Amino acid sequence: MLFNSLEFLLFLPIVFFIYWFVLKKDYRKQNAFILLMSYVFYAWWDERFLLLLIFSTALDFFSGLMIANAISQVKKKFWLVLSIGINLGFLGFFKYYNFFVDSLKVALDSSHIHVDTWTLSIVLPVGISFYTFHGLSYVIDIYYKRINPCRNWINYSVFVSYFPLLVAGPIERATHLLPQIEKPRLFNPKQAMSGFKLMLWGFFKKIVIADNLAPSVNEIFTQYQSYSGSVLLLGAFLFAIQIYGDFSGYSDIARGISRFFGMELLLNFNFPYFSRNIAEFWRRWHISLSGWFRDYLYIPLGGSRNGTILNIRNVFIIFLVSGFWHGANWTFIAWGLIHALLFLPNFLLNKHKKDARNLPVNAFLIPSIIDVLRILLTFCLVVLAWVFFRAPSISVAIQFIGGIFQPSVFEPIGGFLNPYDNQSLLKEFVMVAIMFLAEYVYYVMPKKVFLQTFLFECVYSIIMIILIVLNIPIHSSNSFIYFQF
Amino acid sequence: MKHFLIKLFLILLSTWLCFEVVLRWFDLARYTIPTDQIGNNCMLKPGYSGLYVGGGFGEIQAKFTINSQGWNSTEDFNLISDSQTVRVALIGDSYVEGTHVDVENSIGRQLDRMTHNKTITHEYGRSGANIEDFNRVYNSFVKGKYDYVFVLLRDGNLNATSATFMNCGCSKEEHSSKSKGMIRSMYSHSAVLSYLNINQFLTENVQNMIKKIRENFSYSGSAASDVNAQGQTKVQTKQIPHKENQVDWDFGPEVIILYEKKLLNKHEIIQKIPEKHVFLAVNHNENDVLDFGFDRHWNSIGRKDCAITMFHAIRL
Numbered sequence: 001m002l003f004n005s006l007e008f009l010l011f012l013p014i015v016f017f018i019y020w021f022v023l024k025k026d027y028r029k030q031n032a033f034i035l036l037m038s039y040v041f042y043a044w045w046d047e048r049f050l051l052l053l054i055f056s057t058a059l060d061f062f063s064g065l066m067i068a069n070a071i072s073q074v075k076k077k078f079w080l081v082l083s084i085g086i087n088l089g090f091l092g093f094f095k096y097y098n099f100f101v102d103s104l105k106v107a108l109d110s111s112h113i114h115v116d117t118w119t120l121s122i123v124l125p126v127g128i129s130f131y132t133f134h135g136l137s138y139v140i141d142i143y144y145k146r147i148n149p150c151r152n153w154i155n156y157s158v159f160v161s162y163f164p165l166l167v168a169g170p171i172e173r174a175t176h177l178l179p180q181i182e183k184p185r186l187f188n189p190k191q192a193m194s195g196f197k198l199m200l201w202g203f204f205k206k207i208v209i210a211d212n213l214a215p216s217v218n219e220i221f222t223q224y225q226s227y228s229g230s231v232l233l234l235g236a237f238l239f240a241i242q243i244y245g246d247f248s249g250y251s252d253i254a255r256g257i258s259r260f261f262g263m264e265l266l267l268n269f270n271f272p273y274f275s276r277n278i279a280e281f282w283r284r285w286h287i288s289l290s291g292w293f294r295d296y297l298y299i300p301l302g303g304s305r306n307g308t309i310l311n312i313r314n315v316f317i318i319f320l321v322s323g324f325w326h327g328a329n330w331t332f333i334a335w336g337l338i339h340a341l342l343f344l345p346n347f348l349l350n351k352h353k354k355d356a357r358n359l360p361v362n363a364f365l366i367p368s369i370i371d372v373l374r375i376l377l378t379f380c381l382v383v384l385a386w387v388f389f390r391a392p393s394i395s396v397a398i399q400f401i402g403g404i405f406q407p408s409v410f411e412p413i414g415g416f417l418n419p420y421d422n423q424s425l426l427k428e429f430v431m432v433a434i435m436f437l438a439e440y441v442y443y444v445m446p447k448k449v450f451l452q453t454f455l456f457e458c459v460y461s462i463i464m465i466i467l468i469v470l471n472i473p474i475h476s477s478n479s480f481i482y483f484q485f
Numbered sequence: 486m487k488h489f490l491i492k493l494f495l496i497l498l499s500t501w502l503c504f505e506v507v508l509r510w511f512d513l514a515r516y517t518i519p520t521d522q523i524g525n526n527c528m529l530k531p532g533y534s535g536l537y538v539g540g541g542f543g544e545i546q547a548k549f550t551i552n553s554q555g556w557n558s559t560e561d562f563n564l565i566s567d568s569q570t571v572r573v574a575l576i577g578d579s580y581v582e583g584t585h586v587d588v589e590n591s592i593g594r595q596l597d598r599m600t601h602n603k604t605i606t607h608e609y610g611r612s613g614a615n616i617e618d619f620n621r622v623y624n625s626f627v628k629g630k631y632d633y634v635f636v637l638l639r640d641g642n643l644n645a646t647s648a649t650f651m652n653c654g655c656s657k658e659e660h661s662s663k664s665k666g667m668i669r670s671m672y673s674h675s676a677v678l679s680y681l682n683i684n685q686f687l688t689e690n691v692q693n694m695i696k697k698i699r700e701n702f703s704y705s706g707s708a709a710s711d712v713n714a715q716g717q718t719k720v721q722t723k724q725i726p727h728k729e730n731q732v733d734w735d736f737g738p739e740v741i742i743l744y745e746k747k748l749l750n751k752h753e754i755i756q757k758i759p760e761k762h763v764f765l766a767v768n769h770n771e772n773d774v775l776d777f778g779f780d781r782h783w784n785s786i787g788r789k790d791c792a793i794t795m796f797h798a799i800r801l
Contacts, residue, residue, distance in 0.1 A: 006690050006691065006694050007694055007697075010694075020486060187486050187489075189486065189488055189489035189492075192489050193489060193492065193493075196493065215778075417774065418778070419778055420778050420779055421540065421544050421777060421778040421779055422774045422776070422777060422778040423544065423778075427542070454492065457492070457496065458495070458496050458499060461496045461497075461500060462496070462499060462500045462503045462504075465500045465504070466500065466503065466504050466507060469504070469680075469681070470513075470541050470542060471541060472541065472684070472685055473541075473779065474540070474541060474684055474685070474779045474780070
């Protein structure tokens with residue numbers, strides 16, 4: 001079930017009503033109900049893969065118990081390795097099998113060794129990368145005694161399958177979400193109203209921004225050979241905005257919906273395009289994933305406490321794995337590699353922890369010229385890296401970027417029409433400007449009290465809902481990009 | 486909780502009211518053209534005229550005028566016996582009905598202008614019509630009365646199996662279901678509902694959703710084919726059985742078929758027509774924008790292109 005579907009528009013109020021009005025006296029029943037509804041939510045896509053989700057949940061639940069109950073370190077390690085192995089085995093099979101087979105065949109062919117390989121037409125179970133990482137973090141945390149194992153099957157299953165985050169995150173931690181599941185929840189009207197506003201903002205980013213930019217991005221990336229450098233540059237910028245609108249929009253919707261049920265999810269995006277360097281960008285983009293890799297991969301590898309060579313190795317590993325997590329294609333690995341290379345200068349100069357605080361601004365909410373230039377430079381670098389993320393192959397990405405750096409990059413882009421309505425992109429530009437302006441003001445504004453007044457809530461909701469409905473694309477696919485990861 | 490729900494209700498209510506105002510103010514939610522019973526046919530309501538509005542922001546706006554016979558045309562279709570004037574009939578679906586462009590820029594009017602009014606073209610177009618409708622229109626209104634008869638044939642016209650408007654009447658469908666009447670009445674009073682129905686196919690989507698819920702609770706087979714590699718779910722829609730071979734080809738030899746490139750080549754029916762009687766409907770310059778993007782109906786340029794094709798065919 002998609003958040004932006006008619007089914008979900010009915011599903012959410014029904015679940016909300018039963019959860020708070022029928023089951024309000026017993027949080028255990030609320031949890032059981034949320035679990036059931038999460039399974040319905042998932043099975044709406046394909047009921048067969050529900051079994052995989054339940055199996056993965058059961059595996060981690062029992063592994064967690066066995067690790068906690070094991071007396072010897074060897075047994076603990078056995079259960080940890082078993083859980084990680086099976087989880088990654090499923091992930092590898094469904095997500096990476098064909099990639100490895102194809103890559104092996106290419107490598108052997110180049111060595112003039114011809115072998116018959118067979119690939120599978122595998123359907124990637126939606127959300128497998130996300131719920132696998134939920135489970136892995138849980139068993140690893142138990143192994144390192146950061147948490148006690150959950151002894152209630154339903155509570156643990158809710159942690160893994162909670163429907164707002166089930167298919168595209170944020171990637172939750174047991175230390176953060178499980179305690180919220182294990183205790184009674186009281187309805188908090190302020191929390192619910194802030195959830196409503198956040199959900200609308202997420203829909204705005206998804207429908208008004210991402211869905212409306214998608215046809216232009218698809219057209220430019222598909223027909224890149226027939227466009228001038230200026231249009232290719234436009235395409236790269238539009239994709240950067242599209243993917244931000246799509247993914248951060250999903251995260252905002254998920255976090256907003258979760259607040260209706262009295263649960264707070266991790267912040268996943270913290271105004272990443274206002275970052276002043278790549279390190280800051282990665283502290284603000286897909287925070288739950290970068291935090292996961294930091295805690296469960298980078299730090300166990302030694303982090304930045306080793307010699308320079310090992311530290312650089314660790315940086316490359318974490319970025320390459322992060323790229324590979326997104327999909328079985330060399331383009332994602334190249335994308336990770338580019339970010340590693342962009343990150344490295346800051347890291348070597350030990351400036352990667354610089355700019356940890358929010359952007360400083362003056363009384364008129366305007367930052368310094370230096371900061372503006374740094375933000376623009378960082379954004380441009382990120383945009384170029386996104387080309388690899390979006391292109392179907394590395395050669396296409398290189399040709400695309402090569403096309404940008406041509407004299408034609410100075411040609412006007414006025415002739416490019418949005419294939420959605422065969423009109424100029426003026427409307428889309430206005431909407432993007434509204435999004436960035438609103439996010440910027442919210443980001444740097446010191447006092448946000450007026451945002452909770454009824455007048456603001458009412459005006460904001462009216463404007464948002466009207467803009468969202470007016471901008472719902474006609475006759476077009478509206479799935480979220482991150483579902484495929 | 487009570488306060489939250491009241492607050493939410495007030496917000497949603499004021500949003501609805503504001504949206505009604507916005508849609509009415511900017512004229513974004515026009516109602517569909519009403520139909521009327523003429524004989525046993527379900528035609529557009531004679532004498533009705535106005536502005537067709539389509540697209541989320543009213544990107545498509547076009548004037549229409551329904552003549553006394555229920556076709557979108559400024560003139561009634563009266564045949565004149567003038568040997569100087571070439572009489573042309575064009576049969577088709579919504580592409581010929583032409584509510585997406587001003588009635589003055591329809592294919593027929595553009596053709597008449599091209600020939601300096603040496604032709605008089607009557608456009609027998611009706612949205613949703615199929616090959617069976619075309620046959621009936623031909624036999625009822627066109628056969629033996631025109632010098633040239635064109636049929637604009639598109640892929641979709643060959644898939645349906647029974648007539649949608651000729652000989653099927655309006656009233657039996659409209660009065661067969663009370664709920665349908667009620668829904669239409671709601672649409673006519675609420676610009677928001679009307680807008681959602683025109684642009685987001687509200688009724689159709691609700692029906693699909695109910696169908697899907699029913700299928701989900703009664704279906705236990707494989708669903709792998711419904712999901713693509715990106716995990717996107719495809720909406721299950723009932724496929725209309727393709728019965729092209731059962732379609733009777735009941736047109737006279739004078740009929741010229743206009744078709745869209747690549748759309749009909751795969752259909753066997755195209756083999757039955759003499760080659761010299763088949764023309765590409767549009768032979769356009771690749772840079773020309775012929776439609777509205779989200780709506781594939783031709784704009785004025787697309788229609789002009791079609792008129793040029795007819796112009797060349799007549800000169801044969």
